[in-house]
Amino acid sequence: MMPHVRPQGYLQGMDLLDFEQLTGRTRSHVRELNELQCTLHPQAAQAFVALRAAAATAGLDLAAASSFRDFGRQLLIWNEKYRGRRPLLDLAGAPLDISEMSAAEIVRAILHWSALPGASRHHWGTEIDVIDRAALGPGQHAQLIPAEYGAEGVFRQLDQWLTEHAAGFGFFRPYDRDRGGVQPEPWHLSFAPVSAAALTALTAEVLAQALTGVDLAGAEAVWPQLAEIHERYVRAVAAPSKLALAAPRLGMKRVSPAARPS
Numbered sequence: 001m002m003p004h005v006r007p008q009g010y011l012q013g014m015d016l017l018d019f020e021q022l023t024g025r026t027r028s029h030v031r032e033l034n035e036l037q038c039t040l041h042p043q044a045a046q047a048f049v050a051l052r053a054a055a056a057t058a059g060l061d062l063a064a065a066s067s068f069r070d071f072g073r074q075l076l077i078w079n080e081k082y083r084g085r086r087p088l089l090d091l092a093g094a095p096l097d098i099s100e101m102s103a104a105e106i107v108r109a110i111l112h113w114s115a116l117p118g119a120s121r122h123h124w125g126t127e128i129d130v131i132d133r134a135a136l137g138p139g140q141h142a143q144l145i146p147a148e149y150g151a152e153g154v155f156r157q158l159d160q161w162l163t164e165h166a167a168g169f170g171f172f173r174p175y176d177r178d179r180g181g182v183q184p185e186p187w188h189l190s191f192a193p194v195s196a197a198a199l200t201a202l203t204a205e206v207l208a209q210a211l212t213g214v215d216l217a218g219a220e221a222v223w224p225q226l227a228e229i230h231e232r233y234v235r236a237v238a239a240p241s242k243l244a245l246a247a248p249r250l251g252m253k254r255v256s257p258a259a260r261p262s
């Protein structure tokens with residue numbers, strides 16, 4: 001039998017995730033990085049190491065608060081929120097009383113903050129929620145709320161630095177603003193050279209396949225609107241810039257004509 005050889009380098013094969021990888025059913029596409037305390041796709045990991053080194057020159061201690069998350073973990077988060085075992089918050093961040101809500105209302109409320117299992121970008125290994133450890137005082141913990149990344153926030157310097165530099169390393173922010181689905185997440189970085197292809201591959205049909213036979217709380221309210229949920233909570237994200245897709249700071253082999261010196 002021919003050995004299955006994957007070409008080396010960026011954008012040459014490893015950027016394509018299969019069904020199990022896209023929907024977080026396997027860890028075959030990710031590596032645990034002990035020194036960075038996160039789990040990532042190898043290409044995203046390489047890019048994150050480079051991003052972290054560049055951030056350090058600006059006095060930032062870039063760290064991952066969250067990275068790869070598998071299907072089982074996302075299912076647990078979903079079911080606990082649906083059953084009231086984890087707080088469920090409204091858009092203002094206030095706790096909701098689920099005893100007064102319909103199944104459809106609970107599903108909507110969860111979707112503002114958490115993805116359906118199978119639909120989380122964190123399944124891909126390309127997504128990292130980042131903080132600046134250097135900005136935190138002793139005993140202070142990041143909450144991952146937009147105000148921390150705003151003009152008065154503890155991570156304002158990180159936010160500005162990412163805006164200026166992240167794209168060169170292949171990263172962009174898919175939840176940059178409210179598009180009627182997932183709430184803005186200024187801390188959420190995505191490695192575009194791999195995640196752009198993953199988003200295209202994660203169709204509503206793929207998501208339906210991933211959820212078939214799963215013990216999903218609120219399933220009766222999810223299935224009838226799965227296509228709309230996919231459109232609004234999976235597809236409605238920012239598109240990566242050409243710069244992020246080309247990731248020139250990573251020294252990738254393929255250089256777009258626009259990026260060549262004339």
Ligand SMILES: [Zn+2]
Pocket residue numbers: 066122127128129185188
């Ligand atoms: Zn995230």
